[in-house]
Amino acid sequence: MSEFSEFEQQGSVPERNTGSIISHAFEMYKGIFLYAIVAMIICIIADVIVQSVTGYNSWGGFRDFSSFNEFDDGDFSKYEYWNRPGAPFYYSFSGITNILLSPLYVGLIYIANKYNTKIHIDFSDLFIGYRQNLGNILLYSLITNIILGISIALCGLPFFFVFPLFLLGYPILLFENATAMDALNKTYSIAKNNYGTFLGTSLLGLLISAAGLVLCCIGIIVTAPFILAVMYSAYCAYLGKPRQIMLNK
Numbered sequence: 001m002s003e004f005s006e007f008e009q010q011g012s013v014p015e016r017n018t019g020s021i022i023s024h025a026f027e028m029y030k031g032i033f034l035y036a037i038v039a040m041i042i043c044i045i046a047d048v049i050v051q052s053v054t055g056y057n058s059w060g061g062f063r064d065f066s067s068f069n070e071f072d073d074g075d076f077s078k079y080e081y082w083n084r085p086g087a088p089f090y091y092s093f094s095g096i097t098n099i100l101l102s103p104l105y106v107g108l109i110y111i112a113n114k115y116n117t118k119i120h121i122d123f124s125d126l127f128i129g130y131r132q133n134l135g136n137i138l139l140y141s142l143i144t145n146i147i148l149g150i151s152i153a154l155c156g157l158p159f160f161f162v163f164p165l166f167l168l169g170y171p172i173l174l175f176e177n178a179t180a181m182d183a184l185n186k187t188y189s190i191a192k193n194n195y196g197t198f199l200g201t202s203l204l205g206l207l208i209s210a211a212g213l214v215l216c217c218i219g220i221i222v223t224a225p226f227i228l229a230v231m232y233s234a235y236c237a238y239l240g241k242p243r244q245i246m247l248n249k
Contacts, residue, residue, distance in 0.1 A: 098141070102140075172186050209224050
């Protein structure tokens with residue numbers, strides 16, 4: 001694609017269509033996937049700690065579906081997955097943990113920008129979200145987790161239509177040092193006016209991120225953070241390549 005060579009020195013910017021954004025995200029992810037794996041390992045360790053505290057084994061839940069003979073009548077309500085011992089506490093603490101880890105997601109977006117602009121990357125860059133605009137990042141994560149959680153509870157399908165509206169939130173918080181509400185309003189406004197592209201980009205990005213599940217679930221460590229590269233590429237497409245931000249001392 002021509003845009004990659006055109007901005008070779010300053011950094012590449014994709015066109016405003018799904019194919020270009022996803023291709024750009026692949027280019028970015030190739031340069032940051034080792035940092036993405038580190039972030040995923042941190043998330044897994046946090047989840048293991050939550051499981052040990054609540055006494056709930058989230059990884060073992062899927063094994064209960066090893067035999068589908070019990071559900072031949074199509075009534076999956078017989079399976080009380082949410083009523084397993086420790087489940088309410090696990091999902092409560094897990095939600096809080098996910099919010100507290102959201103600055104890591106911002107860190108990966110920051111690293112993607114440094115890779116794109118060919119600036120040296122430091123390991124500490126992964127934790128920039130804990131040093132810059134932390135309060136708004138946590139508040140934004142809390143609000144979006146509640147909204148997306150409700151959409152998942154509504155049979156799951158609404159999630160895929162709501163998620164695109166928040167695609168630019170984290171990059172806006174990082175690169176524009178915006179408040180949580182400003183980030184919500186801005187990402188909603190841009191996504192609403194370009195919903196077809198955002199929907200296609202989000203669906204394809206989420207599909208690629210979930211692709212690791214087919215590799216005995218272990219591959220999810222490598223693929224899951226891909227959606228963050230998609231967020232960065234979408235931001236570049238619609239708001240331009242961000243300038244290198246200055247850290248607060």
